[in-house]
Amino acid sequence: MTRSVNLPDSMSTPARRTLRRVPDLLDAGLVPPEAAPVLEDVARRYATAIPPAFYDLIQAPDDPIGRQVIPDAAELLTAPHERADPIGDDALSPVPGIVHRYADRALLKPLLVCPLYCRFCFRREHVGPDGGVLDDDALARALDWLRAHPAIREVILTGGDPLMLSPRRLGAIVRALGDMAHVTTIRVHSRVPVADPGRITGELADALETDRAMWLVVHANHAREFTPAARAALRRIQARAIPVLGQSVLLRGVNDSTAALEGLFRAMVEARIKPYYLHQLDPAPGTAHFHVPIAEGRRLLAGLRGRVTGLAWPTYTLDIPGGHGKVPLGPDYLEPAADGLAVRDPAGGLHKLDAESAPNLALGAREG
Ligand SMILES: *Cc1c(COP(=O)(O)O)cnc(C)c1O
Numbered sequence: 289m290t291r292s293v294n295l296p297d298s299m300s301t302p303a304r305r306t307l308r309r310v311p312d313l314l315d316a317g318l319v320p321p322e323a324a325p326v327l328e329d330v331a332r333r334y335a336t337a338i339p340p341a342f343y344d345l346i347q348a349p350d351d352p353i354g355r356q357v358i359p360d361a362a363e364l365l366t367a368p369h370e371r372a373d374p375i376g377d378d379a380l381s382p383v384p385g386i387v388h389r390y391a392d393r394a395l396l397k398p399l400l401v402c403p404l405y406c407r408f409c410f411r412r413e414h415v416g417p418d419g420g421v422l423d424d425d426a427l428a429r430a431l432d433w434l435r436a437h438p439a440i441r442e443v444i445l446t447g448g449d450p451l452m453l454s455p456r457r458l459g460a461i462v463r464a465l466g467d468m469a470h471v472t473t474i475r476v477h478s479r480v481p482v483a484d485p486g487r488i489t490g491e492l493a494d495a496l497e498t499d500r501a502m503w504l505v506v507h508a509n510h511a512r513e514f515t516p517a518a519r520a521a522l523r524r525i526q527a528r529a530i531p532v533l534g535q536s537v538l539l540r541g542v543n544d545s546t547a548a549l550e551g552l553f554r555a556m557v558e559a560r561i562k563p564y565y566l567h568q569l570d571p572a573p574g575t576a577h578f579h580v581p582i583a584e585g586r587r588l589l590a591g592l593r594g595r596v597t598g599l600a601w602p603t604y605t606l607d608i609p610g611g612h613g614k615v616p617l618g619p620d621y622l623e624p625a626a627d628g629l630a631v632r633d634p635a636g637g638l639h640k641l642d643a644e645s646a647p648n649l650a651l652g653a654r655e656g
């Protein structure tokens with residue numbers, strides 16, 4: 289792979305192991321030597337991991353791949369509105385490993401380890417290589433809690449990253465959930481297929497097989513993440529009749545242009561992945577440099593309308609800080625007008641939906 293000229297020669301040597309320490313980053317040419325002391329401060333606070341699959345994609349440290357995984361001094365700045373638990377998960381945890389906010393579904397977090405550590409992670413105060421795995425007793429208690437709550441139809445395996453579990457342990461969890469009569473749907477949220485595709489072996493994919501509805505949601509933020517190896521890993525999962533959805537975070541310097549979003553969502557559709565959510569960034573500590581304002585996000589998404597296949601449109605979503613749940617952020621296309629509503633077409637033209645020209649549509653305006 290050719291790399292941009294502003295990197296030292298050392299970067300042309302691919303690293304075959306995951307980079308975790310500041311000296312590893314220096315050796316790899318990802319950070320300049322003078323940044324080392326401040327990055328050690330960052331490293332004391334937040335975990336770092338750059339697996340070879342991501343390292344190989346970095347053409348410059350501040351490119352859309354590098355920005356996601358290379359620690360930055362800006363992470364030491366915690367803005368006044370940022371919080372350690374941005375979406376209020378802690379208050380919603382009845383037993384370790386469970387988060388329960390919605391009546392019909394719950395999160396199960398069997399471990400807090402990830403294949404890489406996103407610099408914008410909403411759980412960055414919790415995840416890490418030492419963040420641990422629920423031990424057998426804690427996992428048994430979490431499963432007992434799910435067993436005792438028959439209103440839970442869907443269990444969302446998240447973390448950390450559940451596909452960092454061994455096939456044996458993952459299979460045991462999937463079987464335990466499959467044995468609960470009320471659990472009809474199991475969802476796995478993972479970054480492993482793009483971050484460390486070699487981990488998605490046939491054996492790991494087999495561990496996901498169940499007679500329940502199993503869905504996988506892959507987290508990816510840039511088209512370049514969908515390498516041939518990543519696509520092959522996703523095919524191993526899809527081959528088990530598991531539908532794959534995509535979730536992404538809107539990030540400054542990563543995907544904050546209509547072209548980048550178009551590339552990302554097209555790459556998903558072409559890998560048979562339905563873009564599900566584009567998340568507004570959660571206000572986790574030291575992530576303000578990734579923030580894209582909502583008004584800008586709505587404009588970017590509106591720019592996709594009419595230009596890309598409808599299969600490629602995710603829901604732009606805000607997880608309301610404080611644990612109040614997720615809501616769609618638009619863009620929306622209806623506007624109040626003098627005697628009813630007006631609707632904006634993808635090219636920007638405004639069309640009145642008044643009682644005379646569109647009685648069926650305008651009626652809704654009076655009711656609502
Ligand atoms: C995001 C989230 C879910 C899943 O929400 P969906 O809108 O169904 O994807 C479930 N529980 C919690 C606590 C969450 O934060």
Ligand code: SF4
Nearest residue numbers: 402405406409448479
């Ligand atoms: S993969 Fe998910 S949980 Fe892990 S660091 Fe990235 S955003 Fe956080």
